[in-house]
Amino acid sequence: MDAIILQILNGLDKGSAYALIALGLTLIFGTLGVVNFAHGALFMIGSFCAVTVQRILSVSFKTVDPSKTDFLGNPSTYDTPYVVHWFGPEFGAGIIDWSVPLAILFAIPIMIAIGFIMERGLIKHFYKRPHADQILVTFGLAIVLQEVIKYYYGANPIQTGAPEVFRGSFDFGVLLGFDPNVIIYPYWRLVYFAFAAVIISAVFAFLQFTTFGMVVRAGMADRETVGLLGINIDKRFTIMFGLAAAVAGLAGVMYAPINAPNYHMGMDFLVLSFVVVVVGGMGSLPGAVLAGFLLGILESFASMTQVIDLIPGINQIIIYVVAIIVLLTRPRGLMGRKGVMEE
Amino acid sequence: MFGLEKKDATLLLIVAVLTMCAPFILNPFPSDSGLAQFNAGYPDLMQRFVIFGIFAIGFNILFGLTGYLSFGHAAFLGVGSYSAVWMFKLLSMNVIPAILLSVIVAGAFALIIGFVSLRRSGIYFSILTLAFAQMSFALAYSVLTPITNGETGLQLSLNDPRILGTSISADGGIPVTQLFGIEMRSTYAMDVGPWLFQFNAGYYLCAILLLLAFYLSIRIFRSPFGLMLRAVKSNQQRMNYTGLNARPYTLAAFVISGMYAGLAGGLLASMDPLAGAERMQWTASGEVVLMTILGGAGTLIGPVLGAGFIKYFENIFSKINDNVLHQWFAFMPDGLEDFMVTIVHPFVGKGWSLTLGLMFMAVVIFLPGGLVEGGQKIGKLFRRKKAAEDTSPAAKTPAE
Numbered sequence: 001m002d003a004i005i006l007q008i009l010n011g012l013d014k015g016s017a018y019a020l021i022a023l024g025l026t027l028i029f030g031t032l033g034v035v036n037f038a039h040g041a042l043f044m045i046g047s048f049c050a051v052t053v054q055r056i057l058s059v060s061f062k063t064v065d066p067s068k069t070d071f072l073g074n075p076s077t078y079d080t081p082y083v084v085h086w087f088g089p090e091f092g093a094g095i096i097d098w099s100v101p102l103a104i105l106f107a108i109p110i111m112i113a114i115g116f117i118m119e120r121g122l123i124k125h126f127y128k129r130p131h132a133d134q135i136l137v138t139f140g141l142a143i144v145l146q147e148v149i150k151y152y153y154g155a156n157p158i159q160t161g162a163p164e165v166f167r168g169s170f171d172f173g174v175l176l177g178f179d180p181n182v183i184i185y186p187y188w189r190l191v192y193f194a195f196a197a198v199i200i201s202a203v204f205a206f207l208q209f210t211t212f213g214m215v216v217r218a219g220m221a222d223r224e225t226v227g228l229l230g231i232n233i234d235k236r237f238t239i240m241f242g243l244a245a246a247v248a249g250l251a252g253v254m255y256a257p258i259n260a261p262n263y264h265m266g267m268d269f270l271v272l273s274f275v276v277v278v279v280g281g282m283g284s285l286p287g288a289v290l291a292g293f294l295l296g297i298l299e300s301f302a303s304m305t306q307v308i309d310l311i312p313g314i315n316q317i318i319i320y321v322v323a324i325i326v327l328l329t330r331p332r333g334l335m336g337r338k339g340v341m342e343e
Numbered sequence: 344m345f346g347l348e349k350k351d352a353t354l355l356l357i358v359a360v361l362t363m364c365a366p367f368i369l370n371p372f373p374s375d376s377g378l379a380q381f382n383a384g385y386p387d388l389m390q391r392f393v394i395f396g397i398f399a400i401g402f403n404i405l406f407g408l409t410g411y412l413s414f415g416h417a418a419f420l421g422v423g424s425y426s427a428v429w430m431f432k433l434l435s436m437n438v439i440p441a442i443l444l445s446v447i448v449a450g451a452f453a454l455i456i457g458f459v460s461l462r463r464s465g466i467y468f469s470i471l472t473l474a475f476a477q478m479s480f481a482l483a484y485s486v487l488t489p490i491t492n493g494e495t496g497l498q499l500s501l502n503d504p505r506i507l508g509t510s511i512s513a514d515g516g517i518p519v520t521q522l523f524g525i526e527m528r529s530t531y532a533m534d535v536g537p538w539l540f541q542f543n544a545g546y547y548l549c550a551i552l553l554l555l556a557f558y559l560s561i562r563i564f565r566s567p568f569g570l571m572l573r574a575v576k577s578n579q580q581r582m583n584y585t586g587l588n589a590r591p592y593t594l595a596a597f598v599i600s601g602m603y604a605g606l607a608g609g610l611l612a613s614m615d616p617l618a619g620a621e622r623m624q625w626t627a628s629g630e631v632v633l634m635t636i637l638g639g640a641g642t643l644i645g646p647v648l649g650a651g652f653i654k655y656f657e658n659i660f661s662k663i664n665d666n667v668l669h670q671w672f673a674f675m676p677d678g679l680e681d682f683m684v685t686i687v688h689p690f691v692g693k694g695w696s697l698t699l700g701l702m703f704m705a706v707v708i709f710l711p712g713g714l715v716e717g718g719q720k721i722g723k724l725f726r727r728k729k730a731a732e733d734t735s736p737a738a739k740t741p742a743e
C-alpha cells in the first residue's frame with residue numbers, strides 16, 4: 001500500500017510536466033491546427049530562463065580583503081553579489097535563493113514574446129500547408145533553438161537549486177498513519193505539482209469563464225463562422241499561441257530544480273509529450289491533462305523493482321506500449337473528438 | 344536500357360558515372376593546398392555518402408510515394424547493423440551473408456511494425472513508428488544487452504566462433520571484413536602530381552549496391568505499384584471507396600523501405616564491424632527525414648543528393664575552426680576580421696547543427712520540393728521556358 005502511494009506521488013511531478021506540455025501542444029493544435037514540434041524547445045527555454053535569472057542575480061563584484069592573503073602574499077578577494085550589496089546580506093541572499101520562483105516573472109513576458117514571434121513570423125505561413133510540412137518546419141526550428149541554447153550555455157546540465165525552504169523532503173507517510181520514513185517526498189515536487197494544478201485550472205478557467213475564452217472555444221469548433229461574425233479570430237489565436245508558449249515555459253522554469261537544465265531536455269520531453277497528446281486524444285484539453293498524469297504515474301509504477309523483476313525493461317518502454325495499445329484499440333485516444341486529424 | 348525510359352536511363356547513367364568516379368570528383372583540390380580540407384574523397388566519408396544515400400532512397404519509397412511520415416526508420420538501420428555484426432561473429436567475415444541477413448531481419452522487423460503502425464495514418468502513424476523505434480532503442484540499451492551488448496555496443500572479439508572462417512587471423516588480431524578475399528578496408532592510393540586519389544574496395548561495394556538500390560527505386564516509381572502508392576498519397580479515401588484496400592500496398596512499401604534501411608545498416612557494419620544502440624535513436628530517424636526533405640521528397644535523385652549534402656557538410660563544416668576562419672578573413676582589416684569571425688563562429692565547427700537546422704527550415708519554407716526543386720527553378724530561369732507542363736508531377740508535388 002505504502003509503495004503504491006509512493007509511486008503515485010513519484011509519478012505526479014513527471015506527470016505534471018507531461019500534462020503541462022501536452023496542454024500547450026493541444027492548445028496550439030486545437031486553435032491553430034498546427035502540430036508544433038518546437039514545443040519541447042519552449043519548455044527547455046523556460047528552464048534556461050531559470051538558469052539565466054539565477055546567473056543575473058548572482059552577478060558579483062570583487063572586494064579585496066586586506067586581512068587575509070593568499071600563498072603569494074597578495075591580498076585575497078571575495079565576491080559579493082550586487083543584490084546582496086544593495087539589499088543587505090539577509091534579503092539579498094534570500095532573493096538569490098528564490099531565483100527559480102522569481103524566474104517565473106521573468107519567463108512569462110519572454111515566453112509570450114517568443115510565442116508571438118514564432119506564430120507571426122513562421123507558423124502563420126504554414127496554416128494552408130500539409131501537416132507534414134508543419135511538423136518538419138517546427139522540427140527544424142526546434143533544432144535551431146536547441147543549438148542556440150547549446151552555444152550560449154554549453155552542453156552540460158546546469159544545476160539550478162530550489163529555494164532552501166523546499167530542499168528537504170516531506171514525510172507523507174506520517175500524515176496518512178504509516179510509519180515515519182516510509183513515504184517521503186521532496187517538497188519541491190509537491191510545489192511543482194501544486195503549481196501545475198494551478199496553471200492547468202487557470203487555463204481551463206480562462207477558456208471556460210471569460211468572454212475571450214468563449215470566443216476561442218467557438219473558434220476551435222468552427223473558425224470560419226466565428227470569422228464571419230466579424231471577430232478577429234486570428235488575433236485571438238495568436239494570443240493563445242503566446243499563452244501556450246508561456247505554459248510550456250513556466251513548466252520548464254519550475255522543472256529546473258528537479259532536472260538540471262540541458263539543451264536536449266526539450267526533445268526528450270517532446271517525444272513523450274506527443275505520445276501523451278495522442279493517447280489523450282488529439283485536440284482534447286482534458287484528455288491531454290488526464291493522459292499526462294496517467295502516463296507519468298504508470299511510468300513510475302513500472303520502475304518499481306517488483307515490476308521490473310516481473311517484466312525486465314518495462315520501465316523504459318511502458319509509455320510507448322500504452323500508446324500503441326491505446327492507438328490501436330481507441331484510435332481517437334482516450335478523449336479525442338471525432339474528425340480531428342482523421343483525413 | 345534495363346526496361347527504363349530514356350530519361351530515367353540517363354539519370355541512372357549519370358548516377359553511375361558519378362559514384363564510380365567519386366574518388367576523383369570529390370578530390371578536386373591538391374592535398375597540399377589550403378583548400379584540401381574541402382576534399383571529401385577519403386574512403387570513410389565516401390562510404391557514408393552512399394550508405395546514407397541507400398537509407399534515404401528507401402525512406403523516400405515510403406514517404407515520397409505514400410506520404411506516410413515515419414519517424415522511426417533508424418530502428419531498421421540499427422537492427423540491420425546488429426544482425427550483420429552477429430553474422431560476422433558467428434558465421435564468417437564475408438560480407439555477403441551479413442548483408443543478406445541484415446536485409447531479411449530488417450524486412451521482418453518492418454513487417455511487424457508496419458502491420459501495426461499502418462492501421463493509422465497521418466500524425467498517428469508518425470507517433471506509432473516513433474514509439475516503436477524508441478522502444479527498440481530503450482530495449483537495446485537495457486534488457487536486450489545479451490544480444491546488443493548495451494551501451495558498449497556490439498563488437499567483434501577474438502573468441503567468436505566464426506564457423507566458416509577463423510576466429511583469429513594469422514597475425515593474432517581480429518579478422519577484417521572481406522568479400523571473397525578482398526578486404527573491405529583495402530585502399531588503392533593513386534598519386535597524380537599533388538593529388539592523392541583513394542580507391543577503396545568497401546566504397547565500391549557500397550556504390551554498386553547504391554546503383555542497384557537506385558535502379559530498383561526507379562522501377563518501383565515507374566511501376567503500377569508505384570502509381571498505386573501515389574494514389575494512396577493523393578487521396579486514400581477515394582481509393583477505399585473504389586473498393587481497393589490500400590493497406591497491402593502501403594505495407595509492402597513500408598517493408599521495402601525497411602529493407603533498404605537494413606541494407607544500409609548492414610553496410611555500415613560491413614565497413615566498420617560494430618553496432619550501437621544510438622543508431623536507433625529518434626535523432627537518427629530525424630536525420631534521414633532531413634536528408635530526404637532537403638534533397639526533395641518524392642523525386643528520384645533527391646534523397647541521394649540530400650544524403651550526400653548533409654554528410655558532406657557535417658564532415659566539412661564541423662572541421663572549420665577559428666584558425667581557419669581567421670585565414671579566410673585575413674584580407675580584411677583586423678577589427679572587421681575579428682568581427683566576421685565572431686559572426687561566423689556559431690555556425691561552424693560544433694555549431695554545424697545550427698546551420699543544418701536553419702538550412703532545413705529555409706528549404707521547408709521556400710523550397711518544399713527540396714534541392715531538386717531549387718535546381719529546377721534555376722534551370723527554368725535560364726531556359727525562360729514555360730516549364731510548368733513538362734516537369735513531371737512527381738517532382739513538383741511537395742511532401743504531404
